[in-house]
Amino acid sequence: MLIIDMIILGVIGVSAFIGLFRGFFPELLSLLTWVVAIWSGWNFSGLIEPYLGGKLNSPFLELWVSRGVVFVAVLLIGGLAGQIVALAIRKTGLSGTDRSLGFLFGLVRGAVIFGAAILFAGSLNLQSEPWWQESKMIPYGTQIADWIRGVLPEEVVQYLPDEPQAQPQIDPAAGG
Template identity: 35%
Template structure:
């Protein structure tokens, strides 16, 4: 089983993601993931309200809403970052940081697998799957199987909106 550069890249993505998870720990990783979702939600939900506070500073309505979204998004990330720091310190004092880091490693590898699965899922709309490198990669079939499974989990009608054929057909 000879690995080509694409296989090595895929192993690198999983390894790097796992290393980041190991360094940060599960609590910080999960909190970070939740934070991005909450920050996007807060920006969307409250940007119009905050934009009214910026009327005297920014004349363009579109720019006001964009600035309000950005401010809310960044403030949410900062506040959650402070919370993550406090939680990490609490874990260190309880002696659970080793368990947290090992769980973070597993979470990181799983995130790497998800990133690669989504990449393979999206690659079908490019000519890359026909390339010899893609065809020779040892890990591509694993991620194609995961992408087919992932596609089955997507709500009906979503994939056709992407304008692409199904992976499983």
């Protein structure tokens, strides 16, 4: 097994164990908090900008500082909500089920991170590297990257690097 395959499995494994220890609902709430924080920072920064009062001497800088303030505020509120949810789950006795589902969530998150890394690897032209071509895991990541590309809206896909060169297809009957 190549070191890249071990790194890939390590990332997926760490993600799965983080999910196991935190649990499904706190993990899901954390993911939703990040999405809402990014969206809110982008869309509601105009509410904070006037309070900066031109003190930063740059409209560009004021925009990004106000986005950052909204982003951090939403992350803090979401983090607090996550702690409350985790405490409530521990009190209900659903902790074992929540942790098992958290493990599965972590596996999926790790696989999506892996697929996203493969997706962006297209801009680095790593496909011609020997370790890329010899990897047992990268063909799986290529399939995940293709799935990610398929579920994203076209206005996002247009900014992604070109699809990586084709990898050998995975034949489950042949064991990989």
